[in-house]
Amino acid sequence: MRRATLYRITGAVVGAAALISGAAYARISNNPLNTLATGDAHLMSAGPLAFGPDGILFVGDSIGGQVMAIDTHDRRPASAAKVDVQDINAKIAAMVGITPDQLVINDVKVNPISKNVYLSVSRGRGPDAMPLIVRVERGSDRISVLPLDDVAHAAVQLSDAPASASAADPPNGRPSSRMLTITDMVYVKGDLMVAGLSNEEWSSALRSIPFPFQRTAAQGATIQIWHSSHGRFETQAPIRTFVPYDIDGRNYVLAAYTCTPLVKIPFSELHPGARIHGTEIADLGAGNQPLDMVPYRRNGHDYILINNTSRGVMKLQADDLGAYKPISAPTITNVAGVPYQTISDLQNVRHLARLDAQDVLILTGKSSGPPWQAGPLIGPVNLQTIPLP
Amino acid sequence: MRSSQLVSAAAIVLVSGAIAAAQIHDHLAAPSASAASTAATSPAATSPAATSPAATSADAQSAPARIGIRFAGSSFTVSGWKPPPTAPQGGWSAVFAVYASVAAAPGASPTPVTPGLPALLGSYAIEHGALVFRPRFPLAAGMQYRAVFTPPRAPAISGVFYGPPRDVTPSTRVLHIYPSAAVLPSNTLRLYIYFSAPMSRGEAAAYVHVLDAHGHVLHEVFLPGEELWDPQFTQLTLTFDPGRIKRGLTSNERMGPPIAPGARYTLVIERGWPDARGVPLVAGASKVYRGGPALRTPPDPHQWRVGAPAAGARGPVTVDFPHPMNYPLLQRMLRVTGPHGSVAGSIGIGHDETRWSFTPRRAWPAGRYQLIVDRDLEDVAGNRIDQPFDIDVFQRVTEHIVTRTLAVPFEVR
Numbered sequence: 001m002r003r004a005t006l007y008r009i010t011g012a013v014v015g016a017a018a019l020i021s022g023a024a025y026a027r028i029s030n031n032p033l034n035t036l037a038t039g040d041a042h043l044m045s046a047g048p049l050a051f052g053p054d055g056i057l058f059v060g061d062s063i064g065g066q067v068m069a070i071d072t073h074d075r076r077p078a079s080a081a082k083v084d085v086q087d088i089n090a091k092i093a094a095m096v097g098i099t100p101d102q103l104v105i106n107d108v109k110v111n112p113i114s115k116n117v118y119l120s121v122s123r124g125r126g127p128d129a130m131p132l133i134v135r136v137e138r139g140s141d142r143i144s145v146l147p148l149d150d151v152a153h154a155a156v157q158l159s160d161a162p163a164s165a166s167a168a169d170p171p172n173g174r175p176s177s178r179m180l181t182i183t184d185m186v187y188v189k190g191d192l193m194v195a196g197l198s199n200e201e202w203s204s205a206l207r208s209i210p211f212p213f214q215r216t217a218a219q220g221a222t223i224q225i226w227h228s229s230h231g232r233f234e235t236q237a238p239i240r241t242f243v244p245y246d247i248d249g250r251n252y253v254l255a256a257y258t259c260t261p262l263v264k265i266p267f268s269e270l271h272p273g274a275r276i277h278g279t280e281i282a283d284l285g286a287g288n289q290p291l292d293m294v295p296y297r298r299n300g301h302d303y304i305l306i307n308n309t310s311r312g313v314m315k316l317q318a319d320d321l322g323a324y325k326p327i328s329a330p331t332i333t334n335v336a337g338v339p340y341q342t343i344s345d346l347q348n349v350r351h352l353a354r355l356d357a358q359d360v361l362i363l364t365g366k367s368s369g370p371p372w373q374a375g376p377l378i379g380p381v382n383l384q385t386i387p388l389p
Numbered sequence: 390m391r392s393s394q395l396v397s398a399a400a401i402v403l404v405s406g407a408i409a410a411a412q413i414h415d416h417l418a419a420p421s422a423s424a425a426s427t428a429a430t431s432p433a434a435t436s437p438a439a440t441s442p443a444a445t446s447a448d449a450q451s452a453p454a455r456i457g458i459r460f461a462g463s464s465f466t467v468s469g470w471k472p473p474p475t476a477p478q479g480g481w482s483a484v485f486a487v488y489a490s491v492a493a494a495p496g497a498s499p500t501p502v503t504p505g506l507p508a509l510l511g512s513y514a515i516e517h518g519a520l521v522f523r524p525r526f527p528l529a530a531g532m533q534y535r536a537v538f539t540p541p542r543a544p545a546i547s548g549v550f551y552g553p554p555r556d557v558t559p560s561t562r563v564l565h566i567y568p569s570a571a572v573l574p575s576n577t578l579r580l581y582i583y584f585s586a587p588m589s590r591g592e593a594a595a596y597v598h599v600l601d602a603h604g605h606v607l608h609e610v611f612l613p614g615e616e617l618w619d620p621q622f623t624q625l626t627l628t629f630d631p632g633r634i635k636r637g638l639t640s641n642e643r644m645g646p647p648i649a650p651g652a653r654y655t656l657v658i659e660r661g662w663p664d665a666r667g668v669p670l671v672a673g674a675s676k677v678y679r680g681g682p683a684l685r686t687p688p689d690p691h692q693w694r695v696g697a698p699a700a701g702a703r704g705p706v707t708v709d710f711p712h713p714m715n716y717p718l719l720q721r722m723l724r725v726t727g728p729h730g731s732v733a734g735s736i737g738i739g740h741d742e743t744r745w746s747f748t749p750r751r752a753w754p755a756g757r758y759q760l761i762v763d764r765d766l767e768d769v770a771g772n773r774i775d776q777p778f779d780i781d782v783f784q785r786v787t788e789h790i791v792t793r794t795l796a797v798p799f800e801v802r
Contacts, residue, residue, distance in 0.1 A: 063620050087505075094506040096526045097489040097534075102667070104591055123526065125589035126665025127622040130526065145510060145525070177619035177717050199617035199626040200717045202578060202771045240614070287609030287630055309613040368595050376591045 032056060035212035036071050036152035043068055043148060046120035046131035049109040050185040050192065052211055057111075057118060058192055059133065060182035061155075067185065067194060069213065070133070071152035072111065072118070080115045080356040081139025082385050088119075089365070089381040091143055092134055096123050104129070105381060108351040108363050114138065117353070117361060117383065136383065156213035158182075158194070184241040184292075187211065195239040195255075206239055206255075208270065243293045243304070248322040256290035256306065262338070264321065281321060282338040284311065292352040294360055296388050305352060305360060305388065306340075313346040315389055343389050350377070359385045458536045458548035463528070465536045465550075467520040477541065481513035485520055485538050492533040492551055499549040500533050509534070531555035531667075561586040561664035563674035566656065567716040568769045570741040571677070574684035574712075575646045576634045578771035580627040581716055582658065587622040587665035596662035597627065602653040609633070610647045622665060624717070634770075648680040684712055684770040687777045690762055690797045697799045700755035705737065705746040706799065708760060713742040715767040722763035723747075727801075728756045742769070753801045760797040 032053055044064035052058055055075035059068045085091065093100040104122040111118060115138040123130040133146040158180060180196040187193075194207040242255040244267075251267035255278065263278035284290055288310040295304045295318065302318035317339045351363040365381035456469040465487055477483055486508035490500040511524040528534065532552040539545040567581040582597075599610045609630055617626035629647045648654065660673035688710065696707035706725060716738060725732040725747050734749035764774045774795065 090503075091505075091507055094489055094503075094508070095510045097509050097524060097532060098529050099491045099532070102529075122590070124665075125591060125663075125667075127587045127618075127620060128665070129590075143507070176721070177621075177624050178721070179618065179620050181615050181617055183615060197615060197617060199619060199624070200715070201765050201767065203765070287613065287632070289612065289614035291614070376595055 032069075032212050033071060033152065036069065036154045038150065038152045041068055041070055041148045041151050041153035041155075043131040045122065045129070046133060047106045047182050048185045049107045049118055049120050050187050051109060051112055051118075052187040052192065055111060055113055057109075057133070058185055058187060058211075059120060059131075060107075060185050060194065061131070062179060062181045062196070063127065064155075065180065066155045066157050067182070067192065067209065067213075069154045069156075069211065070146070070148070072135075072146065074111050074114045074116055074135070077113050078115050078138060080110075080359060080385075082359075083117055083136060083138065083140075083361060083383060084385070085136055085141045085143070085383045087380040088136075088143070088363075088383045089377075091141075092119075092121060092132075092145075095143065095145065096130075096132065098123055100381075101376075105351070105363060108353045108361060108383070110353050110355050110361055115355065119363075119383075154213050156209055158196075158207065184239070186242060186244060188244050193242070193253075195242055197238045197240075203238065206242075206253075206270075241290050241293055243295055245295060245304075245318075245321075248320075250322075254293065254304070254321075256284065256293060262290075262316070282316065282340070284308065284314065284340075291350070294352050294354045294388075296354075296357065296360075298388060303388075305343075307346075307349040307352045307362075311342065313343045313349050313352070313389075314340045315343055316340040346386075346389070350381075355385055358387060360388050361385050456538070456540070456546065458538055458546065460534075460536070460548070460550045463523060465522045465524075465534075466516075467538050470520065470538070470540060471518060472515055472520045476513070481520060481522075482508060484540060485513070485522055485536070487511070487522060487524065487534050487536045489529075490533050490535070492531050499535065502535055502537070528552040555668075556666055557668055559669050559671045561588065561668070562671045563658055566658075566674070566676045568713050568742055569716075570713055571679060572681040573648055573678045574682060574770050575648045575650050575680050576683040576685070576770045577648055578629060578631070578634065578767075578769065579715070580629075580656065582625045582627070584623045584625070584664070588618070588625070589663045589665055589667065590616055590618060590622065592663055593625060593627070596659040598657045598659075599647075600655045600657060604655075607647075607654075609644070646680075646683070648678075650680045650682055652680045654678055654680070684768060684772065685777055686712075687772040688712070688714065688766065688768050688774050690760075690774065690795060693797065695760060695797060695799045697758075697801055698753050700753050700801045703749055703752050705748040706758070706760070706801075708745045708797075709740070710743045710745070710768075713769045714745075715769060715771075716742050718763075718766050719745050722766040724761045725749075725758055726761055726796075727758045728754070732758070755801050757798060757800050760799065761794050762797060763794055765793070 033056070036056075042064070043059060043061050045061050046059050047062050048060040050058040050060075052069065055072045057070045057072050059070060061068055089103050089105060090100045092105075093103040096103075102124055104125060106120040106122060108117065108119050110116070117136040117138070119134040119136070121132040121134050123132055131148075133148065135144050135146060136142065137144075177200070179199050181199065182194060182196045184195045185192060190210060192209045192211050194209060196207075239255040239257055242253050245252050245254045245264075247264065253265045253267065253270070255263050255265060257263060261280040262282035262284060263280050265278040284306070288308050291307045291309060293304050293306050295302065297303070302321075304316040304318045306314045306316060308314065321338065346362065348364045348366050349362050350365055351361075353361040353363075355361045361383065362385075363381060363383050365377040366379050368376055368378045456467070459466045459468050465485075467485055472481075488502045488506070489509050490503060490506075493500050509524050510526065511522050514521045514523070522536070530553050534550045534552070535547055536550065537545050537547040562585045564583040564585050567583070568577065593616050594613065597611075599607045601607055612628040612630050617628070618624065633644050633647050654677070656676045656678070658670075658674040660671075661669045663669060692711055694709040696709070698704040698706050708723070719738050719742065720736060723736075723745055725734070732747075732749050733751075734747050737746040737748065738744070739746070762774060764776075767773050
């Protein structure tokens with residue numbers, strides 16, 4: 001796999017650097033742990049996860065409208081080891097004193113240094129569900145829940161309140177009903193990129209937040225990405241999941257959209273405030289949402305493993321992505337563009353997480369109802385490593 | 390969240406030469422000052438009790454002191470046992486652990502400990518000479534807690550305690566479904582369901598269906614995946630699959646739009662949908678709608694009819710739109726400014742979201758006013774000001790964002 005190299009939103013960095021002296025900024029940048037303050041990391045929810053430098057875990061908090069960076073103190077290098085925890089939802093639920101149906105596992109990631117596994121979990125299903133960060137030690141079924149009341153942390157607000165915040169009372173006296181549901185986060189050499197879905201507007205904002213955090217992300221980069229879809233019409237849509245990727249020596253973001261196009265977007269065009277065009281290179285099918293993408297290389301070929309809400313796990317052939325022509329006409333098939341195969345052995349995969357060059361971590365669980373419905377999970381939820389297909 | 394307030398009552402399980410180990414069944418909802426006296430007087434002490442001959446025998450021989458497990462405040466305490474000064478090998482959890490499980494139905498035997506499931510997380514302390522366990526998380530309604538004490542070289546004893554009873558009385562209702570109109574454009578992008586109280590997340594797919602005119606459940610109508618709630622979980626957004634809405638996309642070509650012009654549909658919300666307490670709705674709900682023509686023209690404020698109020702009164706300014714607009718966005722993407730800046734007042738939305746009105750807190754002074762419109766305001770089909778939901782690429786897309794608002798003037802006389 002060829003990971004993307006440095007990407008930085010110039011404007012945001014200039015703004016951040018203006019706040020502090022160059023020397024101090026350099027010192028802080030070199031020691032991100034020094035920028036964290038110890039105390040109660042007040043999370044209101046725990047959604048998507050991403051690892052940053054030195055075992056720092058980013059936690060997307062949609063209800064709190066923030067991203068929290070937490071020092072896991074988990075930075076002893078180790079090689080990957082098999083994980084196999086059956087019924088992990090029941091085990092965590094027993095530890096925190098609720099029934100498994102009241103426990104929601106929101107994301108799974110592997111600490112790239114220690115190879116321990118981290119899960120973001122909701123203890124409850126309502127708005128006041130308690131957010132938990134759970135660790136499964138590599139090569140074991142030892143589960144622990146990270147204490148969050150006395151931990152080194154830093155938060156950045158994703159405050160992008162509407163410009164027309166009014167002096168008017170809403171018609172029913174309710175507080176703001178807008179919420180950005182964070183769907184994916186990726187840390188790339190100094191920047192945390194955050195994708196999300198608004199419950200009210202249809203937008204494609206992709207945020208790039210320099211880390212260490214500086215005040216709020218509202219002053220950071222917001223990029224609207226357009227993708228051409230099948231020739232004549234193009235549209236703006238929310239990104240569901242994404243991964244940095246190099247194609248022919250150029251840095252791209254490969255972004256999977258809610259309506260399942262896979263789109264490549266050059267890093268070089270990601271400027272704050274820009275409205276840019278991405279190029280659709282695959283259509284992953286209707287009635288479906290892509291969930292996670294794990295790029296890997298095997299036997300000299302590049303692949304991307306993608307799991308979906310309704311269309312199983314796909315293995316995308318990622319050699320020479322630059323050679324594929326953009327999709328330019330409607331195709332009356334389920335799929336189009338870059339070739340891929342569906343891995344029929346992998347069913348009910350809710351989360352994929354990169355482990356190492358050989359293995360991938362999967363969280364599996366059956367959902368009620370037909371696949372297109374993607375209903376609530378029923379029965380056991382299992383966490384295990386499997387060889388990359 | 391299902392977790393409840395801390396259980397503050399007390400009960401005790403006693404073991405002595407004369408008193409067998411008891412499993413106490415009682416909902417510990419009422420506060421009590423004295424654990425020991427509660428145990429002596431509580432009806433729970435005589436409720437179904439499972440004797441433990443081994444424990445009785447062992448204690449009768451080697452531990453004549455009364456050993457019991459007590460729950461008070463937010464902690465479980467082993468009474469009548471003098472703990473060693475340091476934790477035993479394997480830690481305190483090796484001798485004292487609490488296991489949570491769903492409570493059995495009233496009158497039924499307690500739920501046994503499920504093999505392989507870990508104990509409740511919490512902390513241990515020696516307080517007043519007794520071993521105390523404090524759960525890390527609040528006890529939850531409807532849960533059973535089995536505390537198991539395994540003294541060294543002696544059989545285990547256990548006590549069963551319960552969190553407060555679950556409130557199972559339905560009280561949450563569907564308040565409204567937007568768009569309100571009976572005819573929806575075939576490219577309608579979103580539906581909003583408003584509830585009277587917070588709901589459970591992750592359940593919508595099982596309880597919301599769209600039926601065709603024959604009552605058959607339709608597939609692949611809404612975008613699967615994350616449920617989009619407001620922060621209070623009282624407003625759910627359902628997005629029609631955009632792949633079926635956008636012209637030129639495979640699914641649009643293959644399946645057609647999720648709302649066909651002229652066709653009749655029923656959105657059904659099942660009563661069983663659990664609210665945030667896990668309790669079903671008071672009643673199900675439904676909305677019948679017919680498909681109308683697609684709405685491809687972006688909202689144009691020049692076509693809006695602004696009804697200016699009279700000076701010196703508190704009558705509303707009204708704005709009538711030719712097409713229905715996105716309900717939640719109407720609440721925050723329009724405002725009024727006047728000679729003295731932003732005007733305070735209250736918003737009203739009506740006429741199937743084709744009318745927005747604004748009533749000021751104080752009477753209108755005469756003068757020139759402006760309706761400030763956020764360009765991100767959408768109609769029901771996701772078309773924004775000056776920007777349709779899907780764009781013909783032969784039209785040039787603006788390369789950079791321009792101002793986020795525009796102004797529509799009106800005069801108060």
